[in-house]
Amino acid sequence: MIEFSEEGKRRYQTILSHYPDKRAALLPVLTLAQREFGWISQEVAEYIGKLMSYPPSDVLSVATFYTMLHKKPAGKHHIDICKNVSCWLMGVYPCIDEIKRQLGVEKREVTADGKFSWDVTECLGSCGTAPAMQVGDRYYENLTPARVAEIIEKLRND
Amino acid sequence: MTRILLANIDKPEQASIVKYRERGGYKALEKALAMDQAAVIEEVKASGLRGRGGAGFPTGMKWSFVPRNTGKPTYLLCNADESEPGTFKDRILMERDPHMMIEGMAIASYALNCHLAYIYIRGEYEFVANMVQKALDEAYEAKMLGPSVMGKDFALDIFVHLGQGAYICGEETSLIESLEGDRGYPRIKPPFPATHGFLASPTVVNNVETLCALPWIIQNGAAAYAAIGTEKSKGTKLFSVSGHVSKPGVYEVDLGYPLVDFINNEAGGVPNGRKLKAVIPGGSSVPVMTAAECPGVLLDYESLLKAGSMLGSGGMIVLDETTSMPETLSVIADFYAHESCGQCTPCREGTGWAAKILKNIVAGKGKRSDVDLLLKIADMMEGKTICPLADADVMPIRSFVTKFRSEFEALCGDN
Amino acid sequence: MPKFTLNGQEVEAKPGQTIIQAAADHGMEIPHYCYHPDLPIDGNCRMCLVEVEKMPKLTPACTTLVNDGMVVRSENERVKEAVRGVLEFLLINHPVDCPVCDQAGECRLQDYYMVYGLHTSEIPLGMKVRKRKVIDLGPMVVLDQERCVLCSRCIRFFEYVTETGEMQFFGRGDHVAIGTFEDRPLDNPYSGNVVDICPVGALTSRDFRFKCRVWFLHATDSVCGGCSTGCTVRIDHRDGTIFRLLPRRNVEVNRSWLCDEGRLSFHKLSDGERITRPLVKGRDGVQAPVTWEEAARSIDSRLKEIRDTNGAASILGFASPSATNEALFLFKRYLDGLGATQFDFRLDSEDKKLADEEDQILRHFDKHPNSMGAIKLGLMSEQVGGIEGAINAARAGRLKAGVVIYFKPLVERPGDAEAEGRVLALLDELEYSVLLTSHKADWQDSASVVLPVAAWSEEEGTYTNFEGRVQLAGKAIEVEGNALPVWEVFAMLLHASGAESPWMSAEDVFATMADSVSVFSGITLDQTRLPGVVVG
Numbered sequence A: 001m002i003e004f005s006e007e008g009k010r011r012y013q014t015i016l017s018h019y020p021d022k023r024a025a026l027l028p029v030l031t032l033a034q035r036e037f038g039w040i041s042q043e044v045a046e047y048i049g050k051l052m053s054y055p056p057s058d059v060l061s062v063a064t065f066y067t068m069l070h071k072k073p074a075g076k077h078h079i080d081i082c083k084n085v086s087c088w089l090m091g092v093y094p095c096i097d098e099i100k101r102q103l104g105v106e107k108r109e110v111t112a113d114g115k116f117s118w119d120v121t122e123c124l125g126s127c128g129t130a131p132a133m134q135v136g137d138r139y140y141e142n143l144t145p146a147r148v149a150e151i152i153e154k155l156r157n158d
Numbered sequence B: 001m002t003r004i005l006l007a008n009i010d011k012p013e014q015a016s017i018v019k020y021r022e023r024g025g026y027k028a029l030e031k032a033l034a035m036d037q038a039a040v041i042e043e044v045k046a047s048g049l050r051g052r053g054g055a056g057f058p059t060g061m062k063w064s065f066v067p068r069n070t071g072k073p074t075y076l077l078c079n080a081d082e083s084e085p086g087t088f089k090d091r092i093l094m095e096r097d098p099h100m101m102i103e104g105m106a107i108a109s110y111a112l113n114c115h116l117a118y119i120y121i122r123g124e125y126e127f128v129a130n131m132v133q134k135a136l137d138e139a140y141e142a143k144m145l146g147p148s149v150m151g152k153d154f155a156l157d158i159f160v161h162l163g164q165g166a167y168i169c170g171e172e173t174s175l176i177e178s179l180e181g182d183r184g185y186p187r188i189k190p191p192f193p194a195t196h197g198f199l200a201s202p203t204v205v206n207n208v209e210t211l212c213a214l215p216w217i218i219q220n221g222a223a224a225y226a227a228i229g230t231e232k233s234k235g236t237k238l239f240s241v242s243g244h245v246s247k248p249g250v251y252e253v254d255l256g257y258p259l260v261d262f263i264n265n266e267a268g269g270v271p272n273g274r275k276l277k278a279v280i281p282g283g284s285s286v287p288v289m290t291a292a293e294c295p296g297v298l299l300d301y302e303s304l305l306k307a308g309s310m311l312g313s314g315g316m317i318v319l320d321e322t323t324s325m326p327e328t329l330s331v332i333a334d335f336y337a338h339e340s341c342g343q344c345t346p347c348r349e350g351t352g353w354a355a356k357i358l359k360n361i362v363a364g365k366g367k368r369s370d371v372d373l374l375l376k377i378a379d380m381m382e383g384k385t386i387c388p389l390a391d392a393d394v395m396p397i398r399s400f401v402t403k404f405r406s407e408f409e410a411l412c413g414d415n
Numbered sequence C: 001m002p003k004f005t006l007n008g009q010e011v012e013a014k015p016g017q018t019i020i021q022a023a024a025d026h027g028m029e030i031p032h033y034c035y036h037p038d039l040p041i042d043g044n045c046r047m048c049l050v051e052v053e054k055m056p057k058l059t060p061a062c063t064t065l066v067n068d069g070m071v072v073r074s075e076n077e078r079v080k081e082a083v084r085g086v087l088e089f090l091l092i093n094h095p096v097d098c099p100v101c102d103q104a105g106e107c108r109l110q111d112y113y114m115v116y117g118l119h120t121s122e123i124p125l126g127m128k129v130r131k132r133k134v135i136d137l138g139p140m141v142v143l144d145q146e147r148c149v150l151c152s153r154c155i156r157f158f159e160y161v162t163e164t165g166e167m168q169f170f171g172r173g174d175h176v177a178i179g180t181f182e183d184r185p186l187d188n189p190y191s192g193n194v195v196d197i198c199p200v201g202a203l204t205s206r207d208f209r210f211k212c213r214v215w216f217l218h219a220t221d222s223v224c225g226g227c228s229t230g231c232t233v234r235i236d237h238r239d240g241t242i243f244r245l246l247p248r249r250n251v252e253v254n255r256s257w258l259c260d261e262g263r264l265s266f267h268k269l270s271d272g273e274r275i276t277r278p279l280v281k282g283r284d285g286v287q288a289p290v291t292w293e294e295a296a297r298s299i300d301s302r303l304k305e306i307r308d309t310n311g312a313a314s315i316l317g318f319a320s321p322s323a324t325n326e327a328l329f330l331f332k333r334y335l336d337g338l339g340a341t342q343f344d345f346r347l348d349s350e351d352k353k354l355a356d357e358e359d360q361i362l363r364h365f366d367k368h369p370n371s372m373g374a375i376k377l378g379l380m381s382e383q384v385g386g387i388e389g390a391i392n393a394a395r396a397g398r399l400k401a402g403v404v405i406y407f408k409p410l411v412e413r414p415g416d417a418e419a420e421g422r423v424l425a426l427l428d429e430l431e432y433s434v435l436l437t438s439h440k441a442d443w444q445d446s447a448s449v450v451l452p453v454a455a456w457s458e459e460e461g462t463y464t465n466f467e468g469r470v471q472l473a474g475k476a477i478e479v480e481g482n483a484l485p486v487w488e489v490f491a492m493l494l495h496a497s498g499a500e501s502p503w504m505s506a507e508d509v510f511a512t513m514a515d516s517v518s519v520f521s522g523i524t525l526d527q528t529r530l531p532g533v534v535v536g
């Protein structure tokens, strides 16, 4: 049986206090759950459902609508690299190839050491500094394959 | 050119409340709080301010649709979901001058008699949300928010709500569904959010940029704002420009500024001595314009519409002569297929089908009849869906295919 | 009342009606998938688009309210084109596996496909979005995700009717798939309804699956015999076999729903052997087959003998709340003719349970379709005091003979065996007993006479539900062997006793009942058809 950490439980209460209606807290609570458990497994959906008194199907249905909520295990560092127009125009594909080369896994797969996973994503709002990617809550912009290699190297030692 | 939104954007520590106030911040809120609520709405109406989220609906008029004394609370939702490809203007406002947005929200809340407001920020912008949260904390500390805003008998709470990756949640009713903890399925309208929004209560959804214009309008008066721009497009507008330009970035221009001048002067022109091929002036969902169509077109709602495109979110993407239009459209179509909420048939199936056909064409596996099929799918989708996302796919499909048809056909195997 | 023009015809709508509802009231079906009259509106399928003058875009008929003076067109080329478009969209990712689909014949995709004259979809098979097939969702439902048109009817059913929320959409865009959490079985007592409301073959009935192609079935309008709610049903049958029960929409009773137990209740009828001939106990104490005439003569003379010796008050009429009004009416008339005064039907406080809701949706605790009819026909008396009272009176010698009708309930509950035990106890205590029943059981040896009668679905007749609503149930199946409808048995006994017995059909009996029983007075058989008629 999984459970929020003590800190998670406090965060949960704070989140609830922000809304006049409990249901409105569901998405932030799922976000919190992903932070605590790494991804939204069926077990997590069931736990959140019990916690907030919603059917687990309902919770999972909501979670599967939002692409940032992982429905599969993700690496410690999950890279989302933008493939939309501006990033594509500015040469994101060589950067994507570099990610693949560096990590040796296909998108949505996790590296053997559990450190990395990656995926392509849609416009990140960094089109003026394209190509761009996101790792955790950080943006990396003006990417080149060399810079991608550098960033991954740094994260590897993290 | 007038600097309203970006006036202090590059000034040091503008994000801190101390510097913000030193530079005149929160004076407009003070002024608004001394006015009648109705007078604030009138002022915004008179300014001619139109929504900067994409639809360009007059802000003051939207506010006046909100019923009073319903016995239910009124909510203000700041739309910071900014996900339209090519758009990154709200981000810079929140990163560098978050108090301007907070002050704008406070003014709007006061006018609407709203005591609880949310800023719906796209999940990818978590770091931006952290900056906004810091500014909110400062604002609470300085009593710009809380039970008694600036010592007045007016209470206001503002919370940040983080999305989790869904472009559609920028559409206002989808945003409301998402805020309510559901899948972001756009709602059928009517009823409109003004009467049945968040928790079935009267709700106003405004874009970040729209709200950021409010302090200036209140401080300098509606007339001063209305003096800027064109007859129907008042004030200034942010354009975020990217793609094949020398100086991509966010620029503020008076509405009515010439498009070609904007590309060449502000954005530094097309680099590497290449020629302009096409412009998507207002985010990926507006019709593309060929280089030949650009001269004489002004950056305002009416002129762009007349030129067959739209101002949209002001997310301009510039394409040079080396760009493959079928590939560009394929990238765009992929985006809409990925972001369709899947609720209504024509959009769910049409966006996906069009994206597959385009992938095929780009891979050299298309047939000439596929090009017409794309146009047929566009017809089958257009105007038949719950929200405008399908039309947002139709516009690029139709404009790219009709304006650059030979490029598509050249890729088809049976050519 | 708003008036509007629909395809050139001026028609009236009720205030607050949508275009699709108003059109339906005037016999015009506007094509639809997601709209369902008994579910909240969702407007997602876009099949019902119509043209409304002064509106620039086509608008969904299911979400648009009728306004006075509105001019609506649902059949012009622009609308047809749009509908064709939606159909084509629905087919691009559809597996089109009709030859192996159980819905074939009643699939809304197939139907509209024909009407709108479509050709096959243009997307190559390899490009279709693949989803999962044949997912077992419990005792009632099998799911095929690829056939789903994502209309959300099933979701709305579980959200708003049962409020259990088991079915949901997962994913986004054209990858949205319908399902339950971890494929968990649907275990709420109304889950079978989603099979009916699914417009395509995505949700099919586990019970009915592959049993029979629907076009071979015959339909008979009926009323569920599973409880005192009296849900209005359709019996689908072929060659004397019932294949399934479906709800007939009745806004006054069950809307479009049935409970799962009621839906499957017909299986109970094929549970156990039938009695095929009248049996009369000889001097040796062994039951032996006789003809109906012999049986009738012997019963009538024995009962009269007992009456003449012990008085009419020694004869008990013990009715069944599963029998039709017509059956109970002639039962009472025959015994009244003998002068009998002791009547009851209660095996287990049915009178108290009949209006007691088992849930807030449909079910009542009384698992008989006609307890109210028995009460209205005067078959309950404080003096007898239900079966316990009757047993005591028989034991004390106050009751000597009894005519007992008994049917096993079609929906089981704990306590059924005890109730049946009480029937046996009564038979044991009576000196002379006549049992009318449909299925064999060893305890029936105790009866002096056993008469084989038609069970539910095997005779025409009316039932009176918990609120006094009288509804007609048609005959779907021929009775087995020499069994007769209960009303016919009493018509025969009346004849044997020398009384008038002019009835040729249940309908005739109904007419006499409506003439002679005050609660039923004035009602016609026609009124007992949808939605039925409530009697005082």
Ligand SMILES: Cc1cc2nc3c(=O)[nH]c(=O)nc-3n(C[C@H](O)[C@H](O)[C@H](O)COP(=O)(O)O)c2cc1C
Binding pocket: B050, B051, B052, B053, B054, B055, B056, B057, B059, B079, B080, B081, B082, B083, B084, B167, B168, B169, B170, B171, B172, B173, B205, B206, B207, B208, B210, B211, B387, B388, B389, B392
């Ligand atoms: C598919 C779609 C996406 C949208 N995304 C955004 C967005 O990211 N940000 C935004 O402010 N408005 C967006 N809008 C527009 C909103 O629905 C709404 O009109 C706007 O937030 C109203 O604010 P305004 O009147 O201040 O412009 C979107 C609309 C559609 C149809």
Ligand code: SF4
Binding pocket: B168, B185, B186, B339, B340, B341, B342, B343, B344, B345, B347, B348, B385, B386, B387, B388, B389, B390
């Ligand atoms: S148009 Fe597309 S995004 Fe909008 S409601 Fe329909 S399916 Fe969803």
Ligand code: SF4
Binding pocket: C147, C148, C149, C150, C151, C152, C153, C154, C155, C178, C197, C198, C199, C200, C202, C203
């Ligand atoms: S399974 Fe059937 S009822 Fe449910 S959404 Fe799919 S098509 Fe509609």
Ligand code: SF4
Binding pocket: C224, C225, C226, C227, C228, C229, C230, C231, C254, C257, C258, C259, C260, C261, C262, C263, C362, C363, C364, C411
């Ligand atoms: S509620 Fe009663 S009458 Fe209705 S289907 Fe169930 S058993 Fe039959």
Ligand code: FES
Binding pocket: A082, A083, A084, A085, A086, A087, A088, A122, A123, A124, A125, A126, A127, A128, A130, A131, A132, B085, B086, B087
């Ligand atoms: S296109 Fe990549 S960040 Fe906008």
Ligand code: FES
Binding pocket: C031, C032, C033, C034, C035, C042, C043, C044, C045, C046, C047, C048, C049, C060, C061, C062, C063
């Ligand atoms: S029936 Fe009207 S949209 Fe589905």
